[in-house]
Amino acid sequence: MSIRLLALIPVAAAISLALSAAVDAVALPLFLDTTGTILATTLAGPGVGIATGVVTSAVNTLRNPTFWPFVVVQIIVALYAWAAARAGLFRSFRTAVPAGLGLGVIASLTSTPISYLVFGCTTTGGIALTTALGKALGLPPLGACFFGSFLSDFGDKAVTFALVTSVLHALPRRTAARFPWALRAIGAA
Amino acid sequence: MTGRRLHPFTLLAIAGALPALAWILPAPAGGMWTAAVALLLTLTPGWRPGLVVFRTALLTAAPFWVFLRLLHDVPTTIAIGLRITTMVASFVWLAATLAPDRLVEATVARGWSVTAAYLFAATITAVPTLRDRARRIVEAQRCRGLSPRGSLGNRLRALRALALPLVLSALHDVDERALALETRGMVSGARRTPLAPPPDSAVERAARWALLAACVAALIWRFK
Numbered sequence: 001m002s003i004r005l006l007a008l009i010p011v012a013a014a015i016s017l018a019l020s021a022a023v024d025a026v027a028l029p030l031f032l033d034t035t036g037t038i039l040a041t042t043l044a045g046p047g048v049g050i051a052t053g054v055v056t057s058a059v060n061t062l063r064n065p066t067f068w069p070f071v072v073v074q075i076i077v078a079l080y081a082w083a084a085a086r087a088g089l090f091r092s093f094r095t096a097v098p099a100g101l102g103l104g105v106i107a108s109l110t111s112t113p114i115s116y117l118v119f120g121c122t123t124t125g126g127i128a129l130t131t132a133l134g135k136a137l138g139l140p141p142l143g144a145c146f147f148g149s150f151l152s153d154f155g156d157k158a159v160t161f162a163l164v165t166s167v168l169h170a171l172p173r174r175t176a177a178r179f180p181w182a183l184r185a186i187g188a189a
Numbered sequence: 190m191t192g193r194r195l196h197p198f199t200l201l202a203i204a205g206a207l208p209a210l211a212w213i214l215p216a217p218a219g220g221m222w223t224a225a226v227a228l229l230l231t232l233t234p235g236w237r238p239g240l241v242v243f244r245t246a247l248l249t250a251a252p253f254w255v256f257l258r259l260l261h262d263v264p265t266t267i268a269i270g271l272r273i274t275t276m277v278a279s280f281v282w283l284a285a286t287l288a289p290d291r292l293v294e295a296t297v298a299r300g301w302s303v304t305a306a307y308l309f310a311a312t313i314t315a316v317p318t319l320r321d322r323a324r325r326i327v328e329a330q331r332c333r334g335l336s337p338r339g340s341l342g343n344r345l346r347a348l349r350a351l352a353l354p355l356v357l358s359a360l361h362d363v364d365e366r367a368l369a370l371e372t373r374g375m376v377s378g379a380r381r382t383p384l385a386p387p388p389d390s391a392v393e394r395a396a397r398w399a400l401l402a403a404c405v406a407a408l409i410w411r412f413k
Contacts, residue, residue: 004376006304007366010311012358017312018319018359022351025327026337026344032352039356059312062287065249065280066273080286118212120257120269128256135260159345166349167356175360 004178005044012036012048013056015093017063029126031059034077034107038164041081042090043179051080056113069118073111077157080106081164090165091187098163104154111153112146121145127152194391197292199397203230206281206400211275213407217264220271227278234285242285242353246278253277289313291387298386311366323355 016036022085023030036056041049054072061068079117080103084090089099115123121131121141134144168176176182195203207230211223231246232239253273257266289310295304330350331337337347 004363004367006375007363007370008360009308010315011363011366012243014307014315015313015356015359017316018323018355019254019322019352021320022348022355025351026348028341028344028348033197035352035356055308056311059316060310062282062313063282065277068280084398089397111226118267119273120261122253122256122260122269122273125252125256128259132259158205159348163349163352163356165355169354170357171360180365 001047005048008044008179009048009052010090011059012040012043012052013059015039016052016056017060028159029152030159031152032156032160032163034157034158035163037074037078038081038160039167041078041181042085042168042174042185043182045181046078049081050075053078066119066123069114070111070123072114073107074108077103077107084087084161085181086184088184088187090161090185093162093165094166095157097110101154102156103161104146105150107147107157108149108153112142115149116142116145118164121148124152127188147187170188195286196387196393198286198296198389199393199396200283200287202397202400204279206404207279208272208276209404210407211272213404213411215411216268217271220275223275224271227275227282230282231278231285233282238285241334242281245285246274246281247280250274288330294383294386295389296381297381303375303381307370318353319359322358323351327351328356353388384406 003130013036016033019032019035023032033056034053036055037049040052054071057067057071057074075123084096084099084103087187089095111123115127121144122128127176129148130151131148135141137147139147165186165188168182171182173183173188176188207223207227211220214220214223228243228246231242234242250270250273254266254270256271257273260271293303293306293310297303327337330347335347335350337344339350
């Protein structure tokens with residue numbers, strides 16, 4: 001791994017953890033905690049993306065102990081983002097947002113068993129309340145847990161994909177060309 | 190002995206073993222013991238700092254109990270709640286006692302790849318810097334008249350205006366960091382000399398193996 005890609009990993013992981021300040025300012029129910037993982041993958045491929053996801057989970061665990069069991073989700077996000085980058089789905093919002101919605105479904109399918117078995121679906125207050133809503137609607141326990149995870153992940157991943165698309169298009173071409181996957185992800189190579 | 194004096198690998202072993210045992214041992218007795226040990230550990234950094242860590246652990250764990258009761262019956266709430274309390278208390282204690290620089294030194298002294306230690310320590314130090322930058326960007330954009338309230342579309346546009354400068358400026362830091370790493374000889378396979386490796390006594394090494402053995406034995410006992 002080149003030194004530049006090695007230097008990218010902590011920066012990308014810190015982006016995921018620092019974006020909460022921007023989310024707080026606009027008061028939207030978003031996490032954006034996979035932004036760094038998706039960005040690192042689209043810039044430098046799956047290895048760097050997976051490393052970013054694992055480092056993000058490890059460091060965030062020291063702040064929020066519920067994070068570590070979801071490291072699997074970060075790895076799946078990196079692999080999905082790599083497939084999306086290979087297909088050039090970050091070329092516009094029209095392709096990136098549906099791809100992000102697809103990731104929302106996959107991420108919630110992956111996180112539901114972890115949330116159900118480890119935390120009894122109480123990962124965050126929002127997920128617990130939407131799970132309670134699912135139960136009130138007559139869904140079985142696992143179905144209600146998926147309902148809660150789905151509501152929180154679906155929009156979050158679409159916004160994350162849109163944000164990464166914005167970043168990739170705003171990067172100067174000369175800077176983008178320094179990363180092996182950036183131009184391919186936006187369909188320019 | 191306070192947690193700060195323990196070897197970083199011992200801290201990690203304790204913080205990993207307690208939640209593992211909480212999930213392996215039968216509920217609620219297993220979870221009760223592990224939660225009690227984890228909460229006692231939070232008091233070890235000293236009287237006043239220990240109380241702060243203890244309170245942080247309780248305040249972090251409390252919402253889980255409320256949400257568990259909202260979703261589950263009492264026995265399930267107690268079983269899962271004790272496991273989550275163990276995990277929360279263990280990691281809050283770990284965060285209070287594990288110094289990243291000591292972990293890097295311990296990793297280097299053991300001869301393991303310095304890359305993993307660098308990634309962990311660099312991320313921990315980069316997060317506060319980027320958070321400060323994010324706050325400055327929020328203030329600067331507000332001064333320019335950006336309104337982060339209103340309709341969903343308005344908020345999403347505001348989010349883009351706040352997040353984009355942060356991410357782009359962070360990416361521009363990558364070259365500077367790469368240059369700094371290159372200057373310090375950060376190449377794969379290079380052997381580094383630790384300046385102040387944390388002492389690792391035979392007792393601590395034995396304790397780490399004992400924790401691993403306890404987890405394996407509990408697993409075998411539970412599923413035999």
